[in-house]
Amino acid sequence: EKTNGNFISEAHYCSTPQCWGLLFSSGRKANGPGTEDPSVTLFREYLRLKTVHPEPDYGTSETLLPCPVCPGRVVAIITWVGSRPELKSVVLNSHTDVVPVYEEHWKHDPFAAVKDEHGNIYGRGSQDMKCVTIQYIEAIRRLKAAGKRFSRTIHLTFFPDEEVGGHKGMETFVKHPEFQKLNIGFALDEGLANPTNAYTVFYGERNPWWITVRCPGSPGHGSRFVENTAAEKLRRVINSFLEFREKEKHRLNTNECFTLGDVTTVNMTMVKGGVAYNVIPAEMDVSFDLRIPPTVNLQEFEVKIKAWCKEAGEDVTYDFAQKHMDQNFTSTEESDPWWHAFSSTCKAMNVTLKKEIFPAATDSRFIREEGLPAIGFSPMNLTPILLHDHNEYLNEQVFLRGIQVYERLVPALASVPPLSGEE
Known part of the structure; x- marks a missing residue:
């Protein structure tokens, strides 16, 4: 044409x-x-x-x-x-x-x-x-x-x-x-x-990984100390991701040769769960936006994520909305x-x-x-x-x-x- x-x-x-x-x-x-x-x-x-x-x-x-x-x-x-x-x-x-x-x-x-x-x-x-x-x-x-x-x-x-x-x-x-x-x-x-x-x-x-971690737990009435709740697992997951975030932020701030592209950023972007004030939910989800440098071993990094989920509690799983593996x-x-x-x-x-x-x-x-x-x-x-x-x-x-x-x-x-x- x-x-x-x-x-x-x-x-x-x-x-x-x-x-x-x-x-x-x-x-x-x-x-x-x-x-x-x-x-x-x-x-x-x-x-x-x-x-x-x-x-x-x-x-x-x-x-x-x-x-x-x-x-x-x-x-x-x-x-x-x-x-x-x-x-x-x-x-x-x-x-x-x-x-x-x-x-x-x-x-x-x-x-x-x-x-x-x-x-x-x-x-x-x-x-x-x-x-x-x-x-x-x-x-x-x-x-x-x-x-x-x-x-x-x-x-x-x-x-x-x-x-x-x-x-x-x-x-x-x-x-x-x-x-x-x-x-x-x-x-x-x-x-x-x-x-x-x-x-x-x-x-x-950097490779964008958009990940949602799903935390199932025991439901119940909001007036009780229910064991093994979704919120407890959610807190452990959030702590693991954000503690890693602080370590990467420290690496960036203490190495004058580094730019943002040389470290992994982690940001919690969405939290979902719950139906009412007095009902302990059966599941809560949290989503993160991760940007991973091509210098990072991506397979080993996913093993780290699996470990964080396992440490958070029983039946905690994750899935990706976006997972790029390009290291070219x-x-x-x-x-x-x-x-x-x-x-x-x-x-x-x-x-x-x-x-x-x-x-x-x-x-x-x-x-x-x-x-x-x-x-x-x-x-x-x-x-x-x-x-x-x-x-x-x-x-x-x-x-x-x-x-x-x-x-x-x-x-x-x-x-x-x-x-x-x-x-």
Whole structure:
């Protein structure tokens, strides 16, 4: 399917949100005195689209193909074919959904994309990660306008539901035949802001484990000392998990080389049980969100959880709502051609890189699980980390600088010489 205008050479496979016509339009108005950069205007218009959970308005275009991945979900893949399309491709990935907001805590409407007198643009998704989506698009637009073309094919991919685990997005898509057709060699995905002058780059992620522990017990009247109650078991379970949490927190605070991605975080997120004040419940459940570094032996860690449940009392069990076992790293050795292209380009721009394990989870984990290298990178320095926070914002100058960064990075990655097996 061919796109309109001069932006992208080929739409490899599309089922598009309502915003794609806006994003891929070829008309660009020149700036006049006091006018806003068109890239910033586009970014702000994208922020106003309410792709917010629990009911994100992804929308569809009836003129393009229906999405065969998950009904009701929208995936878009836009392809710029390289001069040597048989070579492995470069993927620029982003997600279109955003997390909910507590509007009463925002100084501006979180979906109005208000820009203040300092150039700070407020909006849900301004950091996570609608900024990167537009930066990709604007960088590609500028490269094509300059008549550039590279040996490797470039895919821009736009995925739904990353913020709710990616089950109806990237997790499903990597098992789809269309994923194999992309012939991916390397992928870029989202990162985090950095309050310093450096840019943070992520070469791996912690594994999210969402676990519910079920504590059955003896029921009875609320006036009695009933033995072996669910609440007693629940208390022991909570103590075991939170004592481990304190140990990991201590490790982080006492090792200056550690970042959040180097330790396991544990947070109790839900407690369920009980029917009335005067009835001792027959079961109580507690849920935890764990994020485990890829350096941890995951099998041994689950043995630890089993021990905590056994110590809590008879018949205490657990199950997982989410359990990722990916321990793949993307190489950051200078001998690796993909990393060398990335890092040397940053060095040429006098960009300082800070390498870390991503503390949360992104769609990159599904790409790495397929054995493919992926780097998490959002060019936002001198910026507080505000993803999922109240008053999320990004300064327009930081945003514009990010476009320039991708204008340099994309050609470098798309020009990596043929690797072993590609000749």
